[in-house]
């Protein structure tokens with residue numbers, strides 16, 4: 001691992017300044033994805049700018065029909081938050097199913113979204129829960145956020161500050177998890193709003209995406225049976241030694257049915 005300068009600013013403005021001064025600076029969240037990358041020499045930043053002490057990035061509160069979560073909220077904090085558990089219990093359960101206790105205690109919401117791992121859980125949540133991703137300079141909708149494999153619409157020096165989740169009538173997440181890491185082989189989040197149903201799939205393809213055919217079927221009738229006959233073409237899906245594209249094509253409708261059943265059960 002190459003040597004780097006370590007910074008611990010206390011404001012977003014200071015973090016931005018440090019990032020822009022550095023020859024090749026990188027933000028550090030919980031380090032659960034970035035540190036393995038550094039150890040493998042897959043990135044060699046000159047400076048690491050830790051966001052741990054930036055108070056503006058902490059905090060969880062609801063505001064009308066929106067639940068606002070600071071970018072530095074750890075997965076454990078989201079899972080344990082009384083506000084999240086009462087307003088959006090499906091999100092608390094999703095966070096509680098990420099990785100293991102060490103990953104949950106260090107990994108953050110902002111880091112997970114910025115990293116955009118195709119098998120991460122939060123991407124399904126932000127897409128299904130019509131989230132807005134707030135940064136130091138703008139607000140992005142979840143629909144415009146993920147642009148490809150490990151790629152997002154963020155500028156290189158842009159800092160996610162918070163995420164606003166639209167509180168649904170009901171929602172649930174169903175994940176077929178990797179036995180080794182708990183990452184999603186396929187994960188599906190379903191959320192019902194007065195305006196219709198949103199369905200988001202992670203793990204199945206290079207980037208999390210919405211499943212529009214399922215959304216139409218479930219908006220007409222919110223029941224697992226409404227998905228009967230709906231299939232996903234396997235040629236569009238990821239194939240890995242752990243799970244073939246055909247297997248993932250089987251899992252997507254199955255996890256969607258399970259998520260709908262769980263949402264109905266409350």
Ligand SMILES: Cc1cc2nc3c(=O)[nH]c(=O)nc-3n(C[C@H](O)[C@H](O)[C@H](O)COP(=O)(O)OP(=O)(O)OC[C@H]3O[C@@H](n4cnc5c(N)ncnc54)[C@H](O)[C@@H]3O)c2cc1C
Nearest residue numbers: 029030031032033034099107108110111114121160182183
């Ligand atoms: C063993 C293991 C198992 C895991 N299992 C799962 C799982 O089951 N489900 C799952 O979803 N994830 C899983 N993860 C990933 C975990 O959720 C990480 O926490 C997450 O991917 C990255 O968050 P972080 O805060 O650690 O970010 P870091 O690793 O610190 O940073 C990741 C990237 O995000 C950038 N970044 C960080 N914060 C911000 C910000 N606020 N604004 C802009 N850019 C930022 C960094 O510069 C870096 O490029 C697992 C990880 C490990 C090591």
